[in-house]
Amino acid sequence: MENITSGVSAIILCTIIYCFSWRKFNSKQYTFSIFLLLLAGLILRIYISSDFYLHSWDERFHALVAKNLINHPLKPTLYDNPILQYDYKCWVGNHIWVHKQPLSLWTIALSLWFFGINEIALRLPSIILTTVGCLLTYQIGRSLFNRKIGLIASFLFSIHGLILEVTGGRVATDHVDVFFLFFIELSVFFAILFAQKKKFLYNVICGISIGSAILSKWLPALIVLPIWLLLVFHSKKFTFKEIVFNLSILCFVIIIIALPWQIYIHNTFPLEATWESSFNSKHLTEVIENRGGPFYYHLDKMRIVYGELIYIPIIWFTYKTLKHRKNFIRWALLMWITIPYLFFSIAETKMQGYTLFTAPAIFIITALFWQYLNIYRRRFKYKWVILTIQILLIALPVRYSIERLKPFQKINRTPQWVQNLKQLKRTTDKKVLFNVKTPIEIMFYTDFIAYEKIPSITTINNLSKKGYNIYINDNGIIDPRIKKLKNINLIYIIEN
Secondary structure (H helix, E strand, C coil): CHHHHHHHHHHHHHHHHHHHHHHHHHCCCHHHHHHHHHHHHHHHHHHHCCCCCCCCCCHHHHHHHHHHHCCCCCCCECCCCCCCCCCCCCCCCCCECCCCCCHHHHHHHHHHHHHCCCHHHHHHHHHHHHHHHHHHHHHHHHHHCCHHHHHHHHHHHHHCHHHHHHHCCCCCCHHHHHHHHHHHHHHHHHHHHHHHHCCHHHHHHHHHHHHHHHHHHCHHHHHHHHHHHHHHHHHCCCCHHHHHHHHHHHHHHHHHHHHHHHHHHHHHCHHHHHHHHHHHHHHHHCCCCCCCCCCCHHHHHHHHHHCCCCHHHHHHHHHHHHHCCCCHHHHHHHHHHHHHHHHHHHCCCCCHHHHHHHHHHHHHHHHHHHHHHHHHHHHCCCHHHHHHHHHHHHHHHHHHHHHHHCCCCCCCCCCHHHHHHHCCCCCCCCEEEECCCCHHHHHHHCCCEECCCCCCHHHHHHHHHCCCEEEEECCCCCCHHHHCCCCEEEECCCCC
16 A cells, blocks of 8 residues: 555656646746756656565666675676586576676666665666656757757656666666666767767767767667767768768777777686677577567557557658658657667567667657647647647557556565565675575675575585585475584575
């Protein structure tokens, strides 16, 4: 019931704030209007991030690796001290963990170091970045078109269900996708500034942002390069030599930011780095971890992620772009969407988060179509049809957001099993715990080394001789011979 109370309160409060934001915008109090919109978006992010447990995929793994990075930032580990044999190819149970690029994990580690090992500190970077993302969306929409386009697009960003879910760590790839989305959008923003103002610093920051996106989620970040070119061509402020020079500078900065880590891990952790590189490539040709789907998977997901009517503004915008072929701004937005969708449609492995970084462009296109209908509504014979489409373009994403937030469902957001784990004593002893269902969570919340299975008696004895204190979770199905060992401690942990 507590979740329902807080959920309903959050929805009502945010609705009031969004309405005030719209009123202030119509009164030309633009700064205050955007502040209110950001405030409402922040409330939604804090609400969805207030699950006081680690989510199964993939947040718990990111959380543990980030925790371990506090002690050794250049050595990403899952099992920090793997006392049992492990398969370096198994990213859910290995030692050196280079399954993901490091930037998001470093930032989370910094937050955990500063605010303590807890769920809010884990999600705080994502809360901040997606809130700033609302502002970036407004600024991009405003810079390319007008303030109203920016406001509508920013609103759609702030309430977007999938963005909220990845912010709260509730779905796969979670905070990694947040960082990737943020730095893609930041790099596009600075590409716009560079194209408009022709300042060298903006181009350098754009390169740093693209490099940071690569350090968040690898090479799809290079989508910004064709966007950069189209924006620069559209400005008509650059000679051909200037374009070549500045593009070279941009690529040089990207390489300086992104390449050192790749060289470092291939030299320091060659087995793991080589395997992960080949594993990433397999996503293109193989279905990994049962994450497959038809060619049209991502196009089909659009109706769920952005609302069932999203195809109308996309088709309309494509038609307008083809009709006005010399408008490179429109081409830039279209490329931001079509290239990733085509690429990930061809790839055999498919997940809904793969195309999330195209969301700002989709929001801006939706806002453009909404404004087009608003301006030319009187020209249509059946005005009620146009009005209905306008309402649904906003209402369907709002509905989807509420479905993702789950404010009206009775959910235990502080489960007892997590409280049990947090109460396990923290000591400096060398402790290992066997026979648990949640070893990753246990290693995040405590100082135990934890494993799901019980090893052989010989292994237990060897670990005991090495000075490890052996704990076994007594779930009632332990081999009696194990129970008779004198060098073990039987404890009882209630897990999820």
